[in-house]
Amino acid sequence: MTTDTRQVATTTDEPSFDASRVEAFAETLFGFYTGGMLTYLVDIGHTTGLFDAAAAGPATSAVLADRAGLHERYVREWLGAMVTGGVFSYEPTTGTYRLPAEHAVCLTGDTSSNLAPFSLLNTHLAKHVGQITQAFRDGGGVPYQAFRPEFTGVMDALNRGGFDEQLVSSWLDLVPGLRDRLTAGVRVADVGCGTGHAMVLLGQAFPASTFAGYDIAEDAITAARREAAEHGVDNVTFEVRDAATLTVDEPFDVVFVFDAIHDQVAPAEMLRRIHDLLAADGVLLAFEPHASSNLEDNVAHPLAPFLYAISTLHCLTVSLAHDGEGLGTVWGEQLAREMLRDAGFSDVTVREVPDEPVNALYVAHR
Numbered sequence: 013m014t015t016d017t018r019q020v021a022t023t024t025d026e027p028s029f030d031a032s033r034v035e036a037f038a039e040t041l042f043g044f045y046t047g048g049m050l051t052y053l054v055d056i057g058h059t060t061g062l063f064d065a066a067a068a069g070p071a072t073s074a075v076l077a078d079r080a081g082l083h084e085r086y087v088r089e090w091l092g093a094m095v096t097g098g099v100f101s102y103e104p105t106t107g108t109y110r111l112p113a114e115h116a117v118c119l120t121g122d123t124s125s126n127l128a129p130f131s132l133l134n135t136h137l138a139k140h141v142g143q144i145t146q147a148f149r150d151g152g153g154v155p156y157q158a159f160r161p162e163f164t165g166v167m168d169a170l171n172r173g174g175f176d177e178q179l180v181s182s183w184l185d186l187v188p189g190l191r192d193r194l195t196a197g198v199r200v201a202d203v204g205c206g207t208g209h210a211m212v213l214l215g216q217a218f219p220a221s222t223f224a225g226y227d228i229a230e231d232a233i234t235a236a237r238r239e240a241a242e243h244g245v246d247n248v249t250f251e252v253r254d255a256a257t258l259t260v261d262e263p264f265d266v267v268f269v270f271d272a273i274h275d276q277v278a279p280a281e282m283l284r285r286i287h288d289l290l291a292a293d294g295v296l297l298a299f300e301p302h303a304s305s306n307l308e309d310n311v312a313h314p315l316a317p318f319l320y321a322i323s324t325l326h327c328l329t330v331s332l333a334h335d336g337e338g339l340g341t342v343w344g345e346q347l348a349r350e351m352l353r354d355a356g357f358s359d360v361t362v363r364e365v366p367d368e369p370v371n372a373l374y375v376a377h378r
């Protein structure tokens with residue numbers, strides 16, 4: 013068990029040295045390192061199918077290796093970490109390993125309850141630590157291009173389940189009247205759409221509306237077009253475009269942005285472009301991390317260390333790589349409201365998103 017050592021100084025006096033806190037903090041640090049190492053093993057369990065194999069029932073390491081088509085010696089070592097890390101239980105008399113059903117919910121399946129894909133993010137970002145360290149010294153950053161194509165697939169793996177379960181059935185109803193407008197037929201865009209799954213789902217659910225997804229990444233747009241074609245969805249289009257210079261012939265009624273403002277090179281330009289692309293009664297729906305712009309307000313935020321770390325290792329650096337604004341993942345509500353106002357949006361509300369621990373929904377009217 014690690015001790016929560018997070019705090020904000022309330023005075024400028026240097027506190028007296030407390031030796032007992034050294035040990036507590038050392039434990040905290042080893043908690044970080046152990047969690048980091050186990051995260052790589054969760055990635056391996058997810059990627060190799062070991063969690064699925066274990067969810068089929070208790071088994072020895074040989075049986076598990078056989079089920080997953082893997083080498084037993086590796087599987088046995090991995091299981092050592094899984095047992096001592098509290099993921100599996102172990103019955104020594106039979107040499108049997110068991111993945112508890114409650115843990116299997118969090119590590120297997122196609123739903124957003126399966127948190128195993130989040131481990132992919134750690135593994136992926138870790139590959140760039142050396143380059144980012146260099147950027148601390150030299151300035152600049154690591155461009156988006158360096159993270160592709162792997163990043164595109166990681167984002168898809170993280171968000172697909174949530175879109176499937178929540179977007180059409182729940183999140184749309186956070187905005188009164190939106191479902192009726194989509195049913196009647198409106199023009200909709202998704203800026204920074206990644207692999208475009210949200211647009212495909214909305215295209216299927218609302219055949220009278222048209223949907224356009226834009227992303228600067230060619231690999232993401234290729235994947236998006238492929239998915240739309242596979243599902244025979246013909247009211248959805250995808251194009252490679254830069255959000256900062258986006259223009260269209262006809263205005264949009266609704267523009268979605270899912271997690272794609274804070275990592276922009278030119279987010280203020282992007283917001284101005286979106287404002288200008290909206291019809292007079294148009295609305296921007298932006299899902300962005302739910303946090304304050306002030307560090308001191310985020311100290312007790314349970315996800316704040318995760319968000320600031322992702323920012324350092326990805327969202328901030330991809331912007332700074334092009335001499336961008338470098339908002340970072342935790343740009344926060346106060347700055348978001350200010351930037352939306354500066355872009356011309358009049359009426360901005362921020363809604364909590366059900367079953368979405370990371371993002372808030374910004375509803376901004378033109």
Ligand SMILES: C[S@@+](CC[C@H](N)C(=O)[O-])C[C@H]1O[C@@H](n2cnc3c(N)ncnc32)[C@H](O)[C@@H]1O
Binds near residue numbers: 253270
């Ligand atoms: C964090 S990802 C989110 C992707 C997707 N919306 C999702 O929720 O899975 C941010 C996306 O914004 C795209 N992006 C970054 N800068 C862009 C720009 N200037 N114009 C268009 N897309 C951009 C990236 O390529 C990436 O696909």
